[in-house]
Structure formats: C-alpha cells, structure tokens
Amino acid sequence: MAYHIIGDADTVLGFRFAGVTGDVVEDVEQARTAFAKAIESHEPGVLLITRPVEDMLEAEVTAHRLEATPPYLAVIPDIWGNGQKRRSLQEMISEAVGIKIVESDK
C-alpha cells in the first residue's frame, strides 16, 4: 500500500484515476472500520482521508497522529468543498499535546 484513500464515493473515484486504492464510506461505522483496517498494517504508505472523515473519527485520528507511525496521514478536502479547515494545526497540537507554539516562547 503506497496510497490509500478513505472518503466518499466521488472523491474516491477521482483518486482511482491516479491508481489509488480506496474505501468508500458513508457513515461513522464504516469509516471507523476502514480506518482501523488501514492503520493496523503499519505498512509504510500515505493514508489519505477526507475532511469529513477526519471530523467523524476525531479521537482515532488524533491518536494515530500522536503515535506518528506509518501509514502517514494526510487530510485532503473532498469533492463537495468540505475542505475548510476548522482548526489549525497549532490549535490541534495545543489541544492534543498541551503546548502552545508562539514565536517568542518565553
């Protein structure tokens, strides 16, 4: 697995054109199983998930990010324009790790 995508049917179809395998998920349950299956292998690769999937599986995704083991995560916008970032990476880090990153940290 070099690339794998979890998302809605149309987004996954798009990535099929780049030869990326994918799981089509419609609800939280499907997304959870697909995500668990994808990260369980620990194979080196890039796991693409769409923003809605990230929102659905917030706890799992954050846990996997903190572990920082392969497959490495990349969140991409989906075809429906659900790409707006709700939180910046800084905010997510300060929430999950508990540190605030500011320029003059003293």
Next chain:
Amino acid sequence: MARLNIAPTKSNQIALKRDLRMATQGFSLLEQKREILVMELMRMLDRVKQVQQEIKTRSDKAYATLRQALSYNGYHHLRNIASGIHYERTFKDGTRVSAGVRYPSLKVTQSEFHSQFGFVGTDSLVDQTMEDFLKLTEAAARLAELETGVWLLARELKKTQRRVNALEHIFIPNYKDTLHFIGESLEGKELDSFFTMKMVKKRLENSDSSEDDKGKGGEEL
C-alpha cells in the same frame, strides 16, 4: 521549600555541589534544545501551510476536471475506466534526524502519466483528470511527511519542556536549599566544636594552675 533528606556532612556537601553544577549545565542545554525545537517547529508549520495551500489549489483543479469529465462521460463509464488504472509506485521510508528527533522522510516515486485506456470512448478530460490527481497525490505525500514530523516535534518539545520545568522549579531550588542548609549546619557545628575546644582548654588551664598551686603549696609545706 523542600529540602533533600541528606545528613549535613562535608562529603554530602561536595557531592551536592557537583549535582547542582550538573543540573545547571543540563538546564541550559535543555533550554537550548527547547529553543531549537520551537524554531524547527515554526519552520515546519510554515511549510505545512504552504503545502496545504498547494493541495487546496491542486484539489480544486482536480475536482473541477473530474466533475467535467463526469458530466461528459457519465459516472459508470468513468468507473469502468478507473478500475483499469494502475500506477507503479515505489515507496522509500527513511528517517531524518534534526534536533535529536528522528522523523520520517518519505520518498514516493510514481511512474509518469501515461495513457492506460483505449482512445475510443474517452476524451481528453479523462486524461486531464488522471494528471491532476497524480499531482494531487504527490503533494499529499509531502503533506503527510511534514505533518508527521510536526507531531513528533511537538511531542519532543513537550517532553523537553517538562524536563526544563522540573530542573528549573524542582531540582535546582532543592539542591540550592539543601546546600544552604548543609552550609549553615556545618558552620554551626564548627562554632560548637570551637567553643567546646575553648572550654576544654580553659578547664585544662584551670586545673593545671590549681595543680600547680597545690604543688607549690606542697613544696612549701
């Protein structure tokens, strides 16, 4: 302030002084490391922002092309085409070390765009979709690498921060307090023994002189 539970002796004082020096050195080293980590993290975050922007433009383009292709060719037709597409990718997973943190470096080489379906029944939009999505996946790999690095750095930063705090607020004050205590009590002991010696000397002198008196008296008698 808390004081270490150590007997106030000279040897302990020497050992503690050494510990305090070590702790101070370690503190300044860790402080430096923390600063380096913060700088590195800021740099990475900037790069993440850039790549995210790139992904945004690329995905907007790719999705627009896909929509167009869908409306011209129809969903089922495109799905048939897509199911035959295969790209060879080699995936290299190395590690990079910076500021004492090992983080992954991914190297994905994907084969160049080439037509993988018959010309009949497809149009240029399909080719364009393929190309756009290839570019998008390439950018996504960079994003994945960067983001993983950011999380690893953040974790390391947290750890370092905790150590710096422990040294600054617990260990170093404790050592200083204990040293102060040992110094004081050693001084007190010294005074004590000085005083005792004086007393003893005085008594000895007294008894000497009284013995002398006695002796003199005896001679006289």
